[in-house]
Amino acid sequence: MKDRVSESGVIEDRELAEYYSLMAKRHMGIPCQRVLSRIKAKGITKGRALDVGTGPGIFPIFLSKTLPEIQFKAIDLSPVMVDIARNNAIEAGIGDRIEFQVGSAYSLPCEDHSLDLLLCINTLHHLDQPVTFFNEVARTLKPGGSFVIVDFHRDASFIWIGLFSLFWWVFFGKHPKARNGFIDSVRSSYTLDECRFFLSQSNLTHWKLYTRTLEVWMESQHGQ
Numbered sequence: 480m481k482d483r484v485s486e487s488g489v490i491e492d493r494e495l496a497e498y499y500s501l502m503a504k505r506h507m508g509i510p511c512q513r514v515l516s517r518i519k520a521k522g523i524t525k526g527r528a529l530d531v532g533t534g535p536g537i538f539p540i541f542l543s544k545t546l547p548e549i550q551f552k553a554i555d556l557s558p559v560m561v562d563i564a565r566n567n568a569i570e571a572g573i574g575d576r577i578e579f580q581v582g583s584a585y586s587l588p589c590e591d592h593s594l595d596l597l598l599c600i601n602t603l604h605h606l607d608q609p610v611t612f613f614n615e616v617a618r619t620l621k622p623g624g625s626f627v628i629v630d631f632h633r634d635a636s637f638i639w640i641g642l643f644s645l646f647w648w649v650f651f652g653k654h655p656k657a658r659n660g661f662i663d664s665v666r667s668s669y670t671l672d673e674c675r676f677f678l679s680q681s682n683l684t685h686w687k688l689y690t691r692t693l694e695v696w697m698e699s700q701h702g703q
């Protein structure tokens with residue numbers, strides 16, 4: 480198993496961020512549906528939700544349109560991404576429904592025990608201190624609140640990594656700076672055992688972890 484190669488991943492380059500946003504809008508339909516199905520399985524239809532590392536905001540925009548009674552806030556460390564996410568929400572006709580703000584996974588801009596749902600999609604690999612983030616998740620969720628954290632895992636099989644590298648090249652490979660994005664993300668992701676260890680070291684209690692293709696899904700165990 481290769482050692483992790485940390486990737487900060489905060490895109491400040493507007494042109495690259497716009498490219499990522501365009502590609503995400505085109506190709507993230509199925510991943511959005513998969514997250515939606517997990518939220519529905521937990522029976523969450525209303526309340527307060529936070530999306531951490533929202534990038535161009537594709538997930539909260541899709542979810543807010545489908546589950547309008549959930550009040551979404553979405554944060555990202557990159558001001559450029561937050562600006563693009565806001566514009567994407569306006570373009571989708573729900574500019575007034577989601578609160579986008581610059582913010583860090585290590586210091587969530589939410590009161591203690593105020594959230595019904597926390598999402599963090601494809602962002603954990605950017606975090607060098609996952610336990611600090613998990614403790615923030617534990618602090619901000621209501622008792623019985625739910626989280627869904629999805630990322631790649633570094634010990635996925637070569638077959639999955641090869642297959643997804645190919646997809647990435649087809650869908651995102653036209654921009655020279657985006658070309659290596661996928662493989663860099665996998666290299667900076669955690670192994671399944673590392674994820675389990677970080678969760679067990681954190682204040683999160685009722686969690687489950689499972690894999691799908693080259694992804695690791697970490698969820699609260701309340702509901703399904």
Ligand SMILES: C[S@@+](CC[C@H](N)C(=O)[O-])C[C@H]1O[C@@H](n2cnc3c(N)ncnc32)[C@H](O)[C@@H]1O
Nearest residue numbers: 489532533534555556557583584600601602605
């Ligand atoms: C690969 S993108 C994922 C975007 C979105 N969740 C998606 O799946 O389309 C990761 C995002 O995490 C953000 N990020 C990196 N480190 C962060 C941190 N410490 N706190 C909040 N956001 C962070 C980056 O700026 C980037 O927009």
